[in-house]
Amino acid sequence: MKRHFLSVLxxxxxxxxxxxxxNGVKEVKLAGYIGGRIDGCIEKRVLGQSVDELVxxxxxxxxxxxxxxxxxxxxxxxGAVASYEYNHDPALLEKIKEGExxxxxxxxxxxxxxxxxxxxxxxxxxxWGRKYTLLGLVKCYRLTGHKEALExxxxxxxxxxxxxxxxxxxxxxxxxxxxxxxxxxILEPVTYLYDETGKPAYLQFAKxxxxxxxxxxxxxxxxxxxxxxxxxxxLKPGDSWWSFDNGQKGYEMMSCYIGLLEMYxxxxxSQYLQVALTTWNxxxxxxxxxxxxxxxxxxxxxxxxxxxxxxxxxxxxCVTFTWMQFCERLLQITGDxxxxxxxERTMYNALMASMKHxxxxxxxxxxxxxxxxxxxxxxxVHINCCNANAPRAFAMIPRVTYRVPNRDRIDVNLxxxxxxxxxxxxxxxxxxxxxxxxxxxxxxITVTPDKTTxxxxxxxxxxxxxxxxxxxxxxxxxxxxxxxxxxxxxQWNAGDEITLTMEMPAHLVSLNQSVAIERGPIVYARDSxxxxxxxDEVVTIPNKDGIIQMKTEENGKDMWITxxxxxxxxxxxxxxxxxxxxxxxxxxxAGSTWDERIRYRVWLPKLYTPDNPKSGQxxxxx
Ligand SMILES: [Zn+2]
Numbered sequence: 160m161k162r163h164f165l166s167v168l169x170x171x172x173x174x175x176x177x178x179x180x181x182n183g184v185k186e187v188k189l190a191g192y193i194g195g196r197i198d199g200c201i202e203k204r205v206l207g208q209s210v211d212e213l214v215x216x217x218x219x220x221x222x223x224x225x226x227x228x229x230x231x232x233x234x235x236x237x238g239a240v241a242s243y244e245y246n247h248d249p250a251l252l253e254k255i256k257e258g259e260x261x262x263x264x265x266x267x268x269x270x271x272x273x274x275x276x277x278x279x280x281x282x283x284x285x286x287w288g289r290k291y292t293l294l295g296l297v298k299c300y301r302l303t304g305h306k307e308a309l310e311x312x313x314x315x316x317x318x319x320x321x322x323x324x325x326x327x328x329x330x331x332x333x334x335x336x337x338x339x340x341x342x343x344x345i346l347e348p349v350t351y352l353y354d355e356t357g358k359p360a361y362l363q364f365a366k367x368x369x370x371x372x373x374x375x376x377x378x379x380x381x382x383x384x385x386x387x388x389x390x391x392x393x394l395k396p397g398d399s400w401w402s403f404d405n406g407q408k409g410y411e412m413m414s415c416y417i418g419l420l421e422m423y424x425x426x427x428x429s430q431y432l433q434v435a436l437t438t439w440n441x442x443x444x445x446x447x448x449x450x451x452x453x454x455x456x457x458x459x460x461x462x463x464x465x466x467x468x469x470x471x472x473x474x475x476x477c478v479t480f481t482w483m484q485f486c487e488r489l490l491q492i493t494g495d496x497x498x499x500x501x502x503e504r505t506m507y508n509a510l511m512a513s514m515k516h517x518x519x520x521x522x523x524x525x526x527x528x529x530x531x532x533x534x535x536x537x538x539x540v541h542i543n544c545c546n547a548n549a550p551r552a553f554a555m556i557p558r559v560t561y562r563v564p565n566r567d568r569i570d571v572n573l574x575x576x577x578x579x580x581x582x583x584x585x586x587x588x589x590x591x592x593x594x595x596x597x598x599x600x601x602x603x604i605t606v607t608p609d610k611t612t613x614x615x616x617x618x619x620x621x622x623x624x625x626x627x628x629x630x631x632x633x634x635x636x637x638x639x640x641x642x643x644x645x646x647x648x649x650q651w652n653a654g655d656e657i658t659l660t661m662e663m664p665a666h667l668v669s670l671n672q673s674v675a676i677e678r679g680p681i682v683y684a685r686d687s688x689x690x691x692x693x694x695d696e697v698v699t700i701p702n703k704d705g706i707i708q709m710k711t712e713e714n715g716k717d718m719w720i721t722x723x724x725x726x727x728x729x730x731x732x733x734x735x736x737x738x739x740x741x742x743x744x745x746x747x748x749a750g751s752t753w754d755e756r757i758r759y760r761v762w763l764p765k766l767y768t769p770d771n772p773k774s775g776q777x778x779x780x781x
Contacts, residue, residue: 183563183582187245191576192719193556196511199518200553201242204546206251208235210258212541216274217265225283228538229274231547232262233291238550240298245557252302259299262292263311270318272311281322281334286342287411289319293348297355309355316352319345320364331368332377336403338392339377340411343368346418350425362425369422369431372415378406380415384434387445388412389459400456407458410481413442417481420488432492439489443501447482449668449675449761450512450682450746451505452525454478466527467673467762474525476513476545479505480552487559494564496644499572500622502559503680506573507597510552511747513545516717520753521549528694528760531750561590568615570644574602574659586612588651597679598711598720600663606655614651617644618659623679626662631655665709665724667702673762674700676724676743678709683722684749686759688715689742692728697764698741699727701734710740718748730766 189197213235216228236258243251266272272292275285296312299305323331323342332339346368353361373381383391392406399405406412416435423431446453448466452474455462462470483502490498512525523534523545537543560573561581569581569588574596581588587609594602606616620627622642629636629645632655639645647657665678676683685694700707712721723740727733749759 183566183569184558184561185580185582185587187557187561187577187579189557189560189575189577193506193511193575194577196514196518197245197553197556200514200550201246201248201251203518204521205235205239205242205550206248206254208542210254210261213258214261214265216538216540217262217272220274221276222274222283222285222538223276223279225279226538227284227288227544228540229288230284230291230544231538231540231542232258233288233293233295234544234547234551235542236262236295237291237298238548238554240295240302241551241554241558243302245554255299256303256305259296259303259305259308262295263307266311266314270314270316272315281329284335284341286319286323286331286334286345289315290342290345290348290414293345293352297348297351300355312348312352313356313358316349316361316364320360324360324364325367330374330376331371332374336401336405337378337408337411338403338406339371339374340380340406340408340415343372343378343380344411344414344418346372346415347421350418350421353425365422365425369419372419378412378415380412380419380438381430381434384437385441387459387461388438388441389445389461400458405458407460409446409454409457409459409475409478412438412459413478413481413485417485417488420492423492435485436489439485442482442485447501448474448527449677450474450508450525450527451482451501452479452509453482464670467671469526469528472524473527474509474513475523476510476521476525476552477548479509479513479525480548483510483552483555487555490559494644496572496619496642497622499559499619500642502555503573503621506552506556507680508682508746510549511745512749512751513549514553515753516748516751521546522753527762528758529750530755530757530759531753532755533753568617568646570617570619571604572619583612583614586610586614588612588614590616596661597663597681600661600679602659602661604657604659606651606657607653608651611650611652613649615646615648616651616657617646618657620645620659621661621680624661624663628658628660630658633658664706665722666705667700667707669705669765670762672765672767674698674765675761675763676700676707676709678722681720682746682761683724683743684746684759684761685741685763686715686718686744686749687757689744691739691741694758694760695764696728697730697766699734699766700763701725701727701738712742715742715744715748717752718744720745720748 213232239255293312296308300308323329331342335342349365419431420435446459446462455470456472457475483505486498486501513522522531534543561579562570577592579590589607591605620641624641627639629639663679668675710723712723714721721744723742725738726741727737750757
């Protein structure tokens with residue numbers, strides 16, 4: 160009985176894998192602001208990257224300082240493969256093949272691909288780098304079908320197993336920093352290589368890794384799943400932040416849970432799913448800030464409750480991407496819209512904020528106030544971890560926007576001007592979205608099947624909307640609920656029209672005597688380019704139960720969405736005479752030119768009123 164139950168779970172996993180491969184989605188083209196940002200990212204960050212520069216460290220093999228140059232190739236090529244799956248650009252395919260060929264040429268006879276010299280292998284970021292190499296090679300193989308890529312990956316994995324596998328006395332978690340989370344995150348590609356080869360040794364190694372993820376001397380990712388992620392291992396005075404003792408490193412931890420989700424898919428062991436879900440909830444509640452980013456100095460720090468206070472080096476873009484990846488994986492497994500809500504928020508705010516307005520660079524850290532600037536070059540390569548990683552996040556967006564989760568359903572997850580060609584059974588559907596969302600609250604989708612067909616089209620109704628209306632050919636549908644899919648099952652004829660209208664009140668978010676302004680998925684910021692007073696000044700914003708007035712304004716230069724909100728500035732101004740419309744822009748546009756003379760701010764200091772300290776409202780005070 161138990162065995163049967165497990166095999167059913169395993170089957171569900173296999174079906175999810177089917178969906179995860181994007182089967183059923185033939186083509187997606189995104190336009191508008193997001194579409195333009197993705198195209199820009201591919202042009203500048205993916206096609207514009209020199210392959211030789213990324214491969215060079217693998218040829219030199221002289222790393223002795225414990226650095227991470229071996230992660231750049233694998234991060235970049237995964238972004239390149241995902242970008243190609245979106246735009247099918249032949250020039251990009253050639254570039255991927257060049258990257259594949261040149262990397263494989265660096266493989267040593269014993270199977271090693273990396274940048275560490277022989278005696279320094281298994282230290283620093285060596286195994287972590289191998290993880291990215293394995294991921295990159297598997298993704299290349301799945302795209303190009305080149306057996307050489309799969310063989311190179313297997314040789315590298317065989318060599319790694321000979322060093323830290325079941326017959327070795329070296330624990331995997333001892334081969335890296337942060338309680339071994341970076342090397343243990345190699346689990347994800349090991350599961351993929353098991354998928355491709357069926358070799359029992361790979362499954363055995365995967366099980367060993369999962370077991371060591373829970374070692375008391377390692378990160379204890381299973382037993383500590385219900386401990387807040389910033390409190391799992393407390394650093395003692397004198398312990399170094401950037402060391403083995405720190406068990407709070409953000410994206411390395413999430414990368415391990417992504418590996419455990421792949422183990423759940425392979426084995427059906429629901430404990431792996433459970434610990435990932437529990438940890439995801441902790442991260443959401445205790446770490447993710449209003450813009451969907453997290454971490455200070457790249458680690459969990461209870462940042463959700465502390466986000467009103469400027470913290471050192473916040474919101475590493477690698478954390479932003481890996482959070483989106485964690486959400487996408489759980490969406491594939493559970494089909495729950497709450498994961499899309501998080502992807503949407505992070506995408507519009509933290510992710511878009513990470514890329515310079517001309518798409519040329521990705522920041523390493525995005526503060527909620529201050530200015531943005533270029534990240535450093537790392538490990539003697541003209542790139543850094545975030546510039547290498549972020550294209551994977553941009554290329555994820557088309558994949559999430561439209562999904563075919565099973566053979567008779569299309570999910571529309573994200574709303575933006577776009578067109579998708581989707582296959583359901585033998586039928587082909589073309590969906591065309593016209594919308595000014597998220598500046599506007601209306602979406603129109605035209606459905607064109609190649610032949611009249613019965614099918615399900617599901618719309619994601621965001622959890623943040625108090626109310627939404629769905630119409631099909633102008634007929635209002637019943638039973639639409641926030642935070643769920645609204646599934647429309649009907650005979651679809653060419654030209655059928657779905658409209659979605661979401662209630663999207665502009666509102667205040669209050670925390671620690673500060674306020675932030677949100678409407679729909681967008682967070683707004685003051686920006687000194689408006690010359691509307693000082694961005695750091697104390698403000699009182701007239702509101703009714705948190706709902707505020709917001710006006711659309713002409714867009715500022717290099718800004719996507721510009722609005723204004725009535726505010727009273729300062730500590731003794733009078734609401735009746737001193738209320739001004741103060742302009743704000745979407746958080747991503749704030750400081751997006753990386754001119755350090757610009758200053759912006761999300762959390763605005765809220766006026767303290769001793770007669771009414773709780774609300775801080777001046778109504779009733781005057
Ligand atoms: Zn990074």
